[in-house]
Amino acid sequence: MLLTALAVAVTPTFVQVAAPPPAQAATRLAAPLKNDTYVLSSYYGPRCMPVRGSSTYHLGQDFGAASGTDVRAVAAGKVTRAGAIRGFGQWVVIDHVVDGVKFSSLYAHLIDGDRRVKAGQKVKKGQHIGDVGSTGTSTSPHLHLEIWRGGYGSGKAVDPLRFLRKRGVDLTTRSIRNYPRSVPSSCTYYTAAKVSFRTGPGTGYSKIRTIQANLKLTAEPGAGSGEWRQVTRKGRTGWIHRDYVSPSYTSHGTRYVLPSSLNLRSGPSASNKVRVRLPHDARLTLLRDGYRNGVWQRVRYGSKNGWVSARHIALDRDGAQIVPDRTGKTFAWVDPKTLNMRKGRSASTDRVLKLRRDERVRQLGRVSNGWVKVRHDGRTGYVSAVYLRSRR
Ligand SMILES: [Zn+2]
Structure with missing residues (x-):
């Protein structure tokens, strides 16, 4: 800016200054995730701390997505950081200059920050630079994207959705679902x-x-x-x-109800009185003293304390949570009432078979474009990964 101002100031008045070129449309950037592979969950701006020790001003945009979903560079640039860092888990930071604007893009909670790219490397717009994971301070697989005008650390973090929309990428219309954008008053x-x-x-x-x-x-x-x-x-x-x-409360964490309803009981057994029926996705707080026989978990729901069957609650609410076990075998469970297993990675391909809620599938490959290859009952095909859960 300073150089431009000086250049104008020293231009002699008798020289015909060429009119500035007409405003050019901004160079179109690339979406960090493919269409229909994510939900917009937590937005940029002030918020309440989602987990202990986390920030209260969200400097980025969160995209809930299946573990393993491809993450792409929003523009061509140079990787400045790739690897592990406290809080963000595994991350990648890329410096860009587009239309004369210097900015950095930051991708956090990846599975492995330096698997796809290394610091110092140049990347192309749209290049696959990482995979959605849940590393660092995170409760379920998601991409945390930050955009820093002027450069990471030295510049200013801006709203990634606005920044990308101005450059031709409207991420709100490409998502599976958008959480409401509301900030509580307290x-x-x-x-x-x-x-x-x-x-x-x-x-x-x-x-x-x-x-x-x-x-x-x-x-x-x-x-x-x-x-x-x-x-x-x-x-x-x-x-x-x-x-x-x-x-x-007690900071032991949050869990969500998996089935369509679950009994909150007055004690750790099925013969104890039902205090309330919890709906699917109900948010529960784990209580410190509560894990009985490996089966019952003491929780709080709103103002009510009680016990639930531990296998019917999970850490994650959204998206697929396919996580390989230590043997490398990866199983996941069908979440909706029915789910089509198809011949290819698209809803327009033929159906191989119809899976039902709680049926188990074996994951045969990485999630790609929101689809994953699975095996069930001797048949092989593809399912949309957001409909799978990591636990029954
Ligand atoms: Zn975030």
């Missing part, structure tokens, strides 16, 4: 352990008091500074290190 958290409540974002600030574990805090979405979170406890606002702030 977040509820819990202290994950006994912790100091301070007047400012750092250990150099004085201590207001000590707060015991598992006590309720409230916060505004986005309220934080670096590794510190601004929270309110009993009317007093102060700061706590992010590692001690958890969105779930």
Whole structure:
């Protein structure tokens, strides 16, 4: 910008300055994931912390997708980082210059950051640079994409959806589904352990008091500074290190109900009274003291505590969660009532057979374009991977 300004300033007035060329349409970028292989889950902007220690301002866009789905470079550029990093798990960062605009794209939670590309390598627009995984701070397979105008770290993280839409890629219309884009007015958290409540974002600030574990805090979405979170406890606002702030009671994690309904019981046995019938996808909080006989799990649902059958809850809610076991064999279970196994990787190819809910399939290859080759009952074909689950 500075150079341009100088060049204009020194142009002698008697020289006919050529009119600037008409505004060119921006160079079209590439989508990071193929059409119909993802759901738009968590958006750029202020949010409540989704997991303990995570950010409260989402600097990127999350795409829920099947583990193994191809991730592509949004533009040609040079890889500056590829490998492991705390938080993002396995990542790739690429520097680009497109239409004179310098920016970086960042792809996180990949299966293996330096399997497809290496730092220093040049990549083409649309090149396969990684595979969707769930490494780092993540609860289910998804791509976390950031776009940094001016370059990663030194520039500014902008909304990837807006940035790409301005350059010809509307990711909202290519998805399987878009979660509602809503920001709550207030977040509820819990202290994950006994912790100091301070007047400012750092250990150099004085201590207001000590707060015991598992006590309720409230916060505004986005309220934080670096590794510190601004929270309110009993009317007093102060700061706590992010590692001690958890969105779930006792911080033992969140699980989701797999079947279409599940009984929440008053005790760890099928003869205990049903407190409430939990719907499919109901969000449960695991309680510290609760895992009985490897079968029953103590959970909280809204304001109710109780017990559920542990095999009917899972870490993941969305997309397929196909994860190979240690022997290399990979099994997955059909989630919807029925699912067509087809001859090819497309819904327009012939049906081989109709699978039913909870039937088990063996995965025979990597997920590609949202489809995966499977075997069931001696027959081989392809299914859309988002309809498979990693557990029965
Ligand atoms: Zn994210």
